[in-house]
Amino acid sequence: MTLLRLAWRNVWRQRRRTLLLSLVVVYVTVAVLFMLGFLDGYGESLVESYAAYVEAPVVVAPRAFFEDPDPENGFKTPFRVDHPRVLAQTPRLSLPALLRSPYRTLGGTLLGVDPGERAISRVPAKVAEGRWLRAPGEMVLGQRLAERLDVRVGERLLVETGEGALGLTVVGLVRSGVSNVDFYGAYAHLSDTRALSGVWATHLALKVSKGQEERVARELNGRLPPGLEARGVWDLMGPIRADYEANRLFFYPLLGLFLLLAALAVVSTAYVSVRERLKEFAMAESLGLTPWRLAGQVALEAAIASGLGFLLGLLLGYALLLYTATHDVFGPLMRLSVELLPEAGLAEHLYTALRPGYALFAFLVVLFSALLALLFPGRLLLRMEVSRYLKEA
Amino acid sequence: MPRTLSLVLFLLALALAQTPLDKLKAALDRLRGPAHEGVYLIRIERPGSEKVYRLKVYTDGERAHLRVLEPKAETGLAYLSLGQDLYLYDPRLGRTLRLPPSARGERFLGSDLTYQDLMGRDLERLFEVSEAEGVLVLTPRPGAPTPYGKVEVYLREGFLERVVYYDQRGQAVRELLLKGYQALSGAFLPREMELKDLLRPGYRTVVQILEVRAGAVPERCFQLLYLERGC
Numbered sequence: 001m002t003l004l005r006l007a008w009r010n011v012w013r014q015r016r017r018t019l020l021l022s023l024v025v026v027y028v029t030v031a032v033l034f035m036l037g038f039l040d041g042y043g044e045s046l047v048e049s050y051a052a053y054v055e056a057p058v059v060v061a062p063r064a065f066f067e068d069p070d071p072e073n074g075f076k077t078p079f080r081v082d083h084p085r086v087l088a089q090t091p092r093l094s095l096p097a098l099l100r101s102p103y104r105t106l107g108g109t110l111l112g113v114d115p116g117e118r119a120i121s122r123v124p125a126k127v128a129e130g131r132w133l134r135a136p137g138e139m140v141l142g143q144r145l146a147e148r149l150d151v152r153v154g155e156r157l158l159v160e161t162g163e164g165a166l167g168l169t170v171v172g173l174v175r176s177g178v179s180n181v182d183f184y185g186a187y188a189h190l191s192d193t194r195a196l197s198g199v200w201a202t203h204l205a206l207k208v209s210k211g212q213e214e215r216v217a218r219e220l221n222g223r224l225p226p227g228l229e230a231r232g233v234w235d236l237m238g239p240i241r242a243d244y245e246a247n248r249l250f251f252y253p254l255l256g257l258f259l260l261l262a263a264l265a266v267v268s269t270a271y272v273s274v275r276e277r278l279k280e281f282a283m284a285e286s287l288g289l290t291p292w293r294l295a296g297q298v299a300l301e302a303a304i305a306s307g308l309g310f311l312l313g314l315l316l317g318y319a320l321l322l323y324t325a326t327h328d329v330f331g332p333l334m335r336l337s338v339e340l341l342p343e344a345g346l347a348e349h350l351y352t353a354l355r356p357g358y359a360l361f362a363f364l365v366v367l368f369s370a371l372l373a374l375l376f377p378g379r380l381l382l383r384m385e386v387s388r389y390l391k392e393a
Numbered sequence: 394m395p396r397t398l399s400l401v402l403f404l405l406a407l408a409l410a411q412t413p414l415d416k417l418k419a420a421l422d423r424l425r426g427p428a429h430e431g432v433y434l435i436r437i438e439r440p441g442s443e444k445v446y447r448l449k450v451y452t453d454g455e456r457a458h459l460r461v462l463e464p465k466a467e468t469g470l471a472y473l474s475l476g477q478d479l480y481l482y483d484p485r486l487g488r489t490l491r492l493p494p495s496a497r498g499e500r501f502l503g504s505d506l507t508y509q510d511l512m513g514r515d516l517e518r519l520f521e522v523s524e525a526e527g528v529l530v531l532t533p534r535p536g537a538p539t540p541y542g543k544v545e546v547y548l549r550e551g552f553l554e555r556v557v558y559y560d561q562r563g564q565a566v567r568e569l570l571l572k573g574y575q576a577l578s579g580a581f582l583p584r585e586m587e588l589k590d591l592l593r594p595g596y597r598t599v600v601q602i603l604e605v606r607a608g609a610v611p612e613r614c615f616q617l618l619y620l621e622r623g624c
Contacts, residue, residue: 102540102560102567103592105499137536155561156533158540162493165538 007300022309028262029313037321040353053178055236056205074202088119091201093193100158101149112193130172139168142185183342263368274377282389295378302373324352413524426582428453431605440595451614504598578607
């Protein structure tokens with residue numbers, strides 16, 4: 001306790017120096033918290049987009065379809081899964097198609113859906129103009145896709161596949177804020193896509209509670225007939241998942257390095273401070289304090305200096321995260337990203353995540369400071385020639 | 394006697410009267426001409442540029458084999474149309490590819506023409522035909538796979554002279570003009586075909602028949618093997 005009081009007093013002897021050091025730690029702590037919240041928020045936004053808009057929380061399909069998404073590899077006959085955690089399920093039929101208006105032809109994927117699948121997908125609730133599908137012969141398009149094709153609600157669009165063609169009337173345009181849906185979404189009645197492909201469905205979309213996706217997929221894989229496979233939303237994401245995981249792999253060591261550099265700044269100042277106070281330390285040692293206790297005191301001083309910055313950084317960092325978790329601060333940035341990477345499945349809104357665990361990661365700066373202080377300025381004290389400094393004193 | 398004569402004339406008129414659909418079918422039959430082989434020139438005009446293809450064409454009226462003679466970079470590229478099946482031989486790949494049915498509606502050699510314009514029967518298959526002031530007015534059948542809202546077909550002495558495609562907002566988007574029908578072995582063939590993209594000024598494709606020889610075309614011309622070797 002005496003050591004702590006001594007360290008506290010020493011820290012405030014150089015008030016300006018301590019404040020500057022703390023500011024460095026504040027900056028790094030805020031940066032670390034923000035980056036962690038941003039990364040997690042980005043991941044959550046991707047999961048949300050794919051689970052509720054682009055794909056489904058869990059998808060069951062023949063393994064051959066996952067490997068080669070050709071409708072021929074889909075379900076030839078009706079199929080259902082039985083699992084207590086599956087809240088709803090619906091067949092879907094995805095097939096490559098050419099969409100032709102009088103002005104333009106675009107290739108894309110036509111998704112045959114049951115018009116009543118609102119329990120699984122949020123897309124039906126995002127119709128901005130017109131209405132959702134009700135009957136065969138109708139289709140709904142993503143708003144940006146409709147703009148590119150120059151087709152309006154009420155007009156007929158020619159849908160061609162390798163097997164045949166249909167003239168479908170556009171009854172609604174979707175504005176979901178998820179790039180894949182708005183730029184590429186083309187939805188038709190399941191029976192129309194069956195007529196075009198000759199298969200019952202290409203996959204089953206399953207609704208499960210949030211956070212249960214991977215577990216349900218795993219359990220289903222243990223009980224599905226041979227040749228079928230269940231995949232959770234993470235496995236359905238495609239290249240954007242790799243991008244997200246690569247970001248995590250890149251940012252965690254980088255943030256660790258940030259913390260280490262901040263700790264080094266604290267320790268280098270502590271080193272200078274120790275050198276200035278060597279006579280004082282020699283005196284203390286002559287009065288009975290062991291070199292190890294002196295080194296401990298220096299480590300404690302470094303921990304206090306960085307700890308003060310850490311606490312203030314936590315306060316500011318979490319305040320920033322709270323704000324960005326509740327306000328659409330990144331909207332303009334995300335909208336730009338959506339324009340640049342429309343196929344990535346990014347959402348136009350991104351809210352940061354806010355988890356207590358970030359504080360533990362950021363606390364590393366305090367630990368690094370204390371350990372490094374023990375290692376460098378502390379060692380100076382361990383090797384100190386007390387008699388020499390006492391003479392000088 | 395006059396009553397009998399009237400009845401005979403009425404029955405004769407009834408027999409000769411063609412419905413609008415009959416007129417369209419007859420005109421489309423005449424569009425293709427007899428079995429023949431010939432050299433076609435396709436001139437693709439774009440604002441500030443022009444590209445010219447010379448094609449060797451073999452057709453029996455139902456099936457067609459087309460080979461690119463010029464430009465040199467695309468020499469050997471060949472198409473074979475067998476009913477609804479369309480094949481492409483690309484000498485650079487050294488492979489024959491079966492194109493999906495949708496390819497019939499694709500731009501042919503990057504021109505404004507589609508294969509459907511050259512060989513197709515979509516007009517009679519997908520549209521209801523009526524007649525107004527001497528013009529055949531085609532409106533899509535319910536659910537018909539066509540992006541057009543209306544097509545107007547202008548006939549002259551039973552020959553297809555002009556076809557105007559409208560979008561679903563009543564705006565003309567494409568215009569096909571056919572000129573210079575010539576009699577060949579009891580059938581007719583237009584010497585020139587011109588297609589204009591009415592939405593993009595300066596986009597025009599002209600097809601001209603440079604040489605033609607009417608007569609039976611060897612059966613091998615419609616076999617896949619000869620698509621690679623040449624007919």
